[in-house]
Amino acid sequence: MSELNPNHVQMVIDIINRGPYFRHLSMPVKDIGKGYSLVELDIGNEHLNPFGGLHGGVYASAIDTAAYWAVYCELDEDVGLISLDLKVDYLAPANSGKLIIKGRSIKIGKTICLAEATAFDQNDKWVAHGISKMMVTQGLQTIKDALDFVGAEHLPPKFI
Numbered sequence: 001m002s003e004l005n006p007n008h009v010q011m012v013i014d015i016i017n018r019g020p021y022f023r024h025l026s027m028p029v030k031d032i033g034k035g036y037s038l039v040e041l042d043i044g045n046e047h048l049n050p051f052g053g054l055h056g057g058v059y060a061s062a063i064d065t066a067a068y069w070a071v072y073c074e075l076d077e078d079v080g081l082i083s084l085d086l087k088v089d090y091l092a093p094a095n096s097g098k099l100i101i102k103g104r105s106i107k108i109g110k111t112i113c114l115a116e117a118t119a120f121d122q123n124d125k126w127v128a129h130g131i132s133k134m135m136v137t138q139g140l141q142t143i144k145d146a147l148d149f150v151g152a153e154h155l156p157p158k159f160i
Helices: 006-018 020-025 056-072 143-150
Strands: 029-033 036-042 079-090 098-108 112-121 126-138
Touching (some): 006 020, 006 143, 020 056, 029 056, 036 056, 056 079, 056 112, 056 126
Antiparallel strands (some): 029 036, 036 098, 112 126
């Protein structure tokens, strides 16, 4: 593969962050690249469970997101990804401040990819870790589908 196009990366980040689910959770993707991603979440009352801690589903959504986008930049432009499995270990509670989630690809295959993501609180305390298995698809859930869904214009080539 050639070099990743920074214009493509920036536009993809913009497209991701226009998605309704990410806006609903106030969970922007801050950076993506070959083998990594960075997601942030400002913890609000809407993210808390009835006991005052961050809901496990929020951790899982953030970890799934970071793992997915850590893999994206390592794949050909015309393929998509679908999450097959997500395992999350909840290591410590978080109930306020910022959650920082770092994704990293582990294995990029022709049909299956594996990635991990780690969530830290604003004090750099490790609060959750997860591993995601994803299926590479041909023409299903591609970046073009996301482009069409959010009504974005033309996307520059992924590689230059």
